[in-house]
Amino acid sequence: MAKVNLKKxxxxxxxxxxxxxxxxxxxxxxxxxxxxxxxxxxMEVINRSALRIKPEDMANMPIKIGxxxxxxxxIYTVEKDGETTEILVDTVYRPSPFWCGNEDYRFKE
Numbered sequence: 531m532a533k534v535n536l537k538k539x540x541x542x543x544x545x546x547x548x549x550x551x552x553x554x555x556x557x558x559x560x561x562x563x564x565x566x567x568x569x570x571x572x573m574e575v576i577n578r579s580a581l582r583i584k585p586e587d588m589a590n591m592p593i594k595i596g597x598x599x600x601x602x603x604x605i606y607t608v609e610k611d612g613e614t615t616e617i618l619v620d621t622v623y624r625p626s627p628f629w630c631g632n633e634d635y636r637f638k639e
Contacts, residue, residue, distance in 0.1 A: 532610035536576065539604055543597035544623070545571040579604040579619040592623060599624045 536559070541550040547568045563569055574592070577583075579602065593600045600623040608615045 532608050535607045535609075537605040537607050537616065539572070539575065539602075541572070541575055541600075541602050543594040543600040544575060544602055545592045545594060545600075547571055548594065575602045576604060578602075579621065582619070593625060 536554045538554060539550065539552050541547045543549075545568070546566060550568070550572070561569055561572060571592070601621065602623075603618060603620045606617045606619070608617060
């Protein structure tokens with residue numbers, strides 16, 4: 531059976547997170563913060579990358595207000611049969627012209 535570890539998280543303009551780059555030790559991690567600090571957003575990024583959820587399958591576009599797009603990158607290491615492979619899950623979120631979930635991204639006349 532393969533062992534999968536979280537190695538690095540990078541987030542730009544995702545919901546309330548302007549920029550985050552964090553190396554993980556691959557075992558356990560704990561994050562904490564005040565309400566609105568971005569704890570849930572961080573877990574969403576990790577879950578969506580692990581489940582390979584595409585931006586177009588999301589109900590709400592998670593772009594920080596005022597930003598043109600958002601980007602997330604997660605690096606996993608997979609160890610199997612004595613070999614280690616790194617996997618990058620990189621996602622760019624761009625507003626669709628048909629998406630109207632945020633007033634800032636609606637078509638202006």
